[in-house]
Amino acid sequence: MTQHTPPARAGDTDWAEGGLVFAGVLLLVNGVLAIFQGISAIASDDVYTRIGAYVYKINLTGWGWILIILGVVAVVTGAGVLRRAEWARAVGIGLASLSVIAQFLFLPYSPIWALVMIAIDFFVIWALATYQPGRPAD
Numbered sequence: 001m002t003q004h005t006p007p008a009r010a011g012d013t014d015w016a017e018g019g020l021v022f023a024g025v026l027l028l029v030n031g032v033l034a035i036f037q038g039i040s041a042i043a044s045d046d047v048y049t050r051i052g053a054y055v056y057k058i059n060l061t062g063w064g065w066i067l068i069i070l071g072v073v074a075v076v077t078g079a080g081v082l083r084r085a086e087w088a089r090a091v092g093i094g095l096a097s098l099s100v101i102a103q104f105l106f107l108p109y110s111p112i113w114a115l116v117m118i119a120i121d122f123f124v125i126w127a128l129a130t131y132q133p134g135r136p137a138d
Contacts, residue, residue: 017131019126020081020128023124024079026078028078028079029078031071031074032075034067034070034074034099035067035071035075037113038068039068041063060109063106063109066102067106070095070102077095078092092124096125097125103115
């Protein structure tokens with residue numbers, strides 16, 4: 001039994017293409033911002049408010065290194081998405097998922113920023129998951 005995929009309309013293809021480009025740009029920007037966020041956490045632990053009894057205990061220097069590594073991978077992946085590299089879509093979905101988890105754990109330190117980043121990550125996951133390369137338009 002074969003599964004039938006309905007043909008795409010021109011507007012649907014344009015929307016998916018625009019979503020892919022936007023997701024690539026968001027990955028790049030999100031990566032750069034994560035790098036800056038990580039550098040500020042490493043440079044001075046006093047940048048972020050200290051939480052006394054936090055369940056997920058890790059010092060801000062540790063979070064800084066995690067954010068820098070995620071940021072560098074996000075920049076490379078965002079560039080790959082913009083170049084339509086097939087590997088970049090899967091890596092981007094995985095990376096955005098990891099970023100959601102990391103930002104959730106960062107909520108006590110910077111709640112508004114973490115929520116904004118989580119929203120951006122959800123959009124990136126949606127855009128990369130819904131894009132279907134080579135799908136013909138009517």
